Amino acid sequence: MSLENISCQKSFGGWHKRYRHRSASLNCDMVFAVYLPPQAEQGEKLPVLYWLSGLTCTDENFMQKAGAHRLAAELGLIIVAPDTSPRGPGVPDDPDAAYDFGLGAGFYLNATQEPWAQHYRMHDYVVDELPALIEANFPASDKRGISGHSMGGHGALVCALKNPGRYQSLSAFAPIGNPADCPWGEKAFSNYLGEDRSRWREWDACALIATAQEKLPILVDQGDRDDFMADQLKPDALEAAARAAQHPLTLRIQPGYDHSYYFIASFIDDHLHHHAQALKG
């Protein structure tokens, strides 16, 4: 598996690097970004936080806007940011090129319906292929945390809840908490997975949390001026599911904050500490 380095920028004493590679899971070329803190040059293997971005994003949004490098450099955390969908020639997009489906909107699942199933397998990419690549090519240990925003918050919850033992820490910003029951999720799931709603449950955090064997504590921040909160994100549904299953969830409703990266930047340090504590613990 060869990695082509496409950029390299010093940041807080460490390095922000972007790579292109052929993805076997996704059957296309992919770009991801990695932040290597200064400790990565000292020979030690470091824990990795995987960050999953939201609709329309690429590997770049979080790295440029979250302000996470400062504390990651202090804590000795590697951060990996994949793209949000397969890309490139031959990868089908929403026929209307809508922002909420297709390119930039892979929903971190494995599609079963054509024409999506050939490329849209972001779950396998994020959970298996990418960590294998990271752990083989960088000074990364097998301690893994996962977090994300909006569609990526959904992705983080589902990746961790479906794969007990794979991650040691979990958090999310304004996640789509109950995608089987919101417009974004219904559009994506009906296309990627088909109309049989019983098949949607294995990609819905509320359904997964009900039967999760592993009780990995979850930190969630949600702004109360987030325009998507009531209709798309449904933190109440996630909270109710966690309460019913006695799953440890810290849901913080942050007054005045919206859905933007200003919100993420304001609380990213708390999330990095949450992950570092579990990963370095």
Next chain:
Amino acid sequence: MSLENISCQKSFGGWHKRYRHRSASLNCDMVFAVYLPPQAEQGEKLPVLYWLSGLTCTDENFMQKAGAHRLAAELGLIIVAPDTSPRGPGVPDDPDAAYDFGLGAGFYLNATQEPWAQHYRMHDYVVDELPALIEANFPASDKRGISGHSMGGHGALVCALKNPGRYQSLSAFAPIGNPADCPWGEKAFSNYLGEDRSRWREWDACALIATAQEKLPILVDQGDRDDFMADQLKPDALEAAARAAQHPLTLRIQPGYDHSYYFIASFIDDHLHHHAQALKG
């Protein structure tokens, strides 16, 4: 002078807001951004740091990518980020729409040549019109700092050096230090100011520093892997001019850093402390 608020986002307990207004200096509508730290709601007047961005930027780049809100919120600093040129219908652009002249490239000077002189008066806008607007409409004191990046670093140096007493603190990231003698500056100055190079001296930091009455200490950071350093930025020329004039300049060459916002984010805290120390006394 009426301000139209076009967005409002909570960030680190304060607010990032964008405004549109009619600019008398520039003879067009302009947008600027302001970061109001939490202390702005406590009735106290706060010092203001003016940030001038580089080529191709708008008011958004610094606010989104510099990671400055965190410490500004702690220090109680207002940050104001104007656009980098006049904009809109009727504002002439480079005939080739090049990135380094015209729209997005006002060079923070007052043009004397047509067709530029009607709109390209960013110096008057930044030094007089914008602070008057800020001090009338926000809880802003008359303590002013100024900083910027690349073309905006040139702007910050020139604004402060030309207007003794107007600013109490000054810094720059990778400034165009000697624009009268580099390709970016020569293109801009010959168009905006005409071919008579003697007229260029009043917009060149190296020339201005030689005769500056006020010895405002300057902090400059410059990455040594910045592709523009040798041909366009010329920190050596700035350093030599400061030394000859016994002007206090702290020039820090940062090993490994490039010209990007990752570089700015890595050192913005030092600049905010530099300004806060002078502005808050």
